[in-house]
Amino acid sequence: MWNLNFAPPVVIEARVIAAMPAALRLPRRSAWADANKAGHIVDCFLEGPVFGADSALYVTDIPHGRILRVDGDNDWCVVAETGGWPNGLARHRDGSLWVADYRLGILRCDPATGQVDTVLGERNSESFKGVNDLVFDRAGRLYFTDQGQTGLHDPHGRVYRYDPASGRLDLLLANAPSPNGIALDANEQVLFVAVTRANQVWRGPLMRDGSLSKMGAFRTFFGTSGPDGLASTPAGGLLVAHASLGGVFVLNAGGEVTHFLKSPIAGSTVTNAAIRPDGGAVVMTESATGAILEAPLPA
Numbered sequence: 368m369w370n371l372n373f374a375p376p377v378v379i380e381a382r383v384i385a386a387m388p389a390a391l392r393l394p395r396r397s398a399w400a401d402a403n404k405a406g407h408i409v410d411c412f413l414e415g416p417v418f419g420a421d422s423a424l425y426v427t428d429i430p431h432g433r434i435l436r437v438d439g440d441n442d443w444c445v446v447a448e449t450g451g452w453p454n455g456l457a458r459h460r461d462g463s464l465w466v467a468d469y470r471l472g473i474l475r476c477d478p479a480t481g482q483v484d485t486v487l488g489e490r491n492s493e494s495f496k497g498v499n500d501l502v503f504d505r506a507g508r509l510y511f512t513d514q515g516q517t518g519l520h521d522p523h524g525r526v527y528r529y530d531p532a533s534g535r536l537d538l539l540l541a542n543a544p545s546p547n548g549i550a551l552d553a554n555e556q557v558l559f560v561a562v563t564r565a566n567q568v569w570r571g572p573l574m575r576d577g578s579l580s581k582m583g584a585f586r587t588f589f590g591t592s593g594p595d596g597l598a599s600t601p602a603g604g605l606l607v608a609h610a611s612l613g614g615v616f617v618l619n620a621g622g623e624v625t626h627f628l629k630s631p632i633a634g635s636t637v638t639n640a641a642i643r644p645d646g647g648a649v650v651m652t653e654s655a656t657g658a659i660l661e662a663p664l665p666a
Contacts, residue, residue, distance in 0.1 A: 370623035387657030455500030596639030
C-alpha cells in the first residue's frame with residue numbers, strides 16, 4: 368500500500384541532462400568494484416550530488432576517488448582526488464565541501480583549489496566502519512552515517528553527530544543494518560536515515576538534549592537493494608532515492624508515497640537526489656551509467 372487513499376503515486380518521467388564524458392571515464396579494475404560490484408570493471412560510479420556556492424553541481428566518483436564539478440553547459444572537470452572512496456557531499460556554510468569518504472573518514476575539500484584535508488579520521492583511535500553520507504544542520508553541526516559492510520547479518524551500522532565548534536562527537540545510533548542516506552526535516556526536529564539492507568527509512572525525533580528517541584520505521588520498500596540518498600523538501604516531504612527501483616520516491620510528512628520520479632534508463636541505479644537552489648527541480652545520480660537526471664519537484 369502506497370498511501371491511505373489507495374491511489375497509485377503520480378509518475379514523473381525524469382530526463383538525462385548530463386553524462387560523464389568518455390575522456391574522464393576510467394575503465395580499469397578497482398578494489399571498490401572488487402568488493403561491491405563482483406569484480407566488474409566500473410569506469411565510474413557517481414554519488415553525492417550537491418550544489419556549490421558557485422551554483423555548479425558537484426558529484427563524487429567512488430571507485431576512482433574523485434570529486435567532479437558539472438557546470439551548466441555540461442562541462443565536467445575533476446576538482447580533487449581524495450586518495451580514498453568519496454561518497455556523500457555536503458556544502459558547509461563557508462563554501463567548502465565536506466566529504467564522507469569510506470576509507471578516510473570525514474574530509475573537507477576547497478572546491479576552488481582542490482585541496483583536501485581530514486576533519487575526522489577516526490573515533491577514539493578506532494577507525495570508522497566506512498562513512499557514507501552527511502548533512503549539516505543550521506547550527507553547523509554535522510550528522511553522518513557510518514555504514515561499512517553492515518546488513519541484516521551484522522546490524523551494527525552507526526550514525527554520528529559532530530560539532531566542529533567544540534570538537535564533540537556523539538554516537539546517536541549503533542544498530543542499523545546499513546545506514547546510508549541521512550536528512551533532517553525542515554524544522555530540524557526529526558532525523559531520517561535510509562537503512563539500505565532493511566529496505567526502510569527510519570525516523571527518529573531529536574530531543575532537547577540532542578539524543579534520539581523512539582526511532583522507528585517510517586517507510587518500508589522492497590527490491591534487491593534499498594533506499595540510498597535522502598533529501599528533505601521545503602514542503603515537509605522527503606525524497607528517497609532507491610538504488611534498485613530506478614527512481615526517487617516522494618514522501619509526504621506521513622510517509623505516504625505521492626510521486627515517483629522515474630529514471631528513463633532501463634535497469635537504473637538511482638542513488639542520490641538533490642534539490643536545485645531555486646527549489647524547482649530535483650537532480651539525481653544514475654550511478655551505473657554515470658548520468659545526471661532531472662525531474663520537476665512536485666508542489
